[in-house]
Amino acid sequence: MKKAILIGFVMLLVTSLPTFAQFEQRKRSRERIDRMIQANKDREDAERASETGAPALPKPKAAVMNVDVQVVLSGKEFKTFAEAKPSAISKVADGTPLWLYIKFNGKLGDYVFTTPNPEEPGKLKYLLFAEIGPQGDVTALNQYLLQFSKEDLAAIELKINLAPGLFGRNKSMPVFLTSAADRKPGVWNNEFRLANSPGLPRSPTAHLAKTNLALDLAGGPAKYRQMNTEYDSIILRGTADVTKMPVPGTFFSDPLKSQITGKLNTEGITPAKFYFSGDDWTTFSVGSMMSMKQNRKVFATYTYQKGENCFYGVAEILQTYNSFESKYGESTINLTKDFPITCAELN
Incomplete structure (x- = not known):
């Protein structure tokens, strides 16, 4: 209330x-x-x-923007922040690969936002907030939640792929691609921001770090749009090739499994094998400044048989956060199915 x-x-x-x-x-x-x-x-x-x-709960260490936490964007992959810094870029054309390098004065655990995990009482969540927005403006185009384990907190640097995407927990995030894929032809003067407070909008200096990122999309965003379309497949399978089944993850939820199998049963599908793909919810926000909607999604994979043929499918589970009730709403389940597999892969 x-x-x-x-x-x-x-x-x-x-x-x-x-x-x-x-x-x-x-x-x-x-x-x-x-x-x-x-x-x-x-x-x-x-x-x-x-x-x-x-x-x-522990409070984040006070930080001077772009001093205690620094970010660099590069079109090439390097091992460390120091190696990437001389190759920093502030403008990309459609389809340019993009890497983010983050360096902490201290360690990651000094700066994360810590909050109780409502789904696992007694456990904590460690978060940072990444966003893309117009240069010099308080508004944001979208936001992505970086979630860390306790074991991650000792890191002094992070390296994250922004385009085209990379398989593995926290190896990549879609905050850049979801923004670039929706742009009209033209040059868009945006910036990448990293923060440890959830409130939106933020004042121009209420970030850990930020850096300019102009989008030169004179010919449109066709390549970035394709990357964005293939992103989920890459983080599920390590490839855009949908003939390859997604890799099992560590995430599990009995209530979600019941919802998904119930929907499958209504479509005449009885799963032979069922597992979740990924290690946690993917949490992101899209929308205008004052109506930014927070969503989260997770994927599950299932196999089944029809006649003498065997198939697999993927369920995408999407939930939207209800601010008034302080919880996520009902699940929306989208099914893609009938991907052929050998019957040896059924179980």
Whole structure:
């Protein structure tokens, strides 16, 4: 109820801003909204900790943007941040491969946003927020949630592929491709941002790091659009070739499995083998500044037989976050099926 009241008050503040207010006035209002949301969250976290006797959650280390955390974009793969820095780029053409290098003054664990895992009580989630937005603007085109394990927190650098995608946990993320694939022909002056606070929009300096990234799409984004189309296949299989079955992951959910098998049964499919692909939900946000919708998705693979022929299929499970109820909504399940396999692969 408190969250609903807060959100209502926040929306009242936003809608009451003068239509032709100056940028600085809008920025101060947004910063005030961010502080209110964060203060409310801190208060709720403290109340929960007091009720349960749990220790307070660690706070990220204070950071000066582009000093304590640095990012470099490159069109080539290098082993380290230091090797990539001399080859830094700030502009790409359609289809250019893109790599992100992140260096921490200290270690990753100093800067992550830590929050309880609602689906695994007693466990914590360690997060960073990556986004693409217009240069010099507070708005964001989309956002992607980087999720880390406790074992990851000792890292002093990260290397992440942004295009075309790479198989493996946290080896790549689609935040750049989903933005580039939707652009119209032209030159788009965007920037990549990395933050450790969930609130949107953020003030121009409320990031760990950011760097310019112009998109020269004079001929349109056909190559990036194709990369974006193939991205899910690459992170599931390591290839865009859909004749290869997805690799099993460590994620598992009994409720989701029941929902998927129920939908398959309504289509006359009884799975012979079933497994989830990937190690966790993929969490991302798209939309306009004040209506950014947070979604998450995960994939499952199933095999089945029809007559003397054997097949596999993939289920995509999508959920959208409901801010008023503070939880994800019902699952939307999309099935792709009838990919031929040998019957030796059935079980």
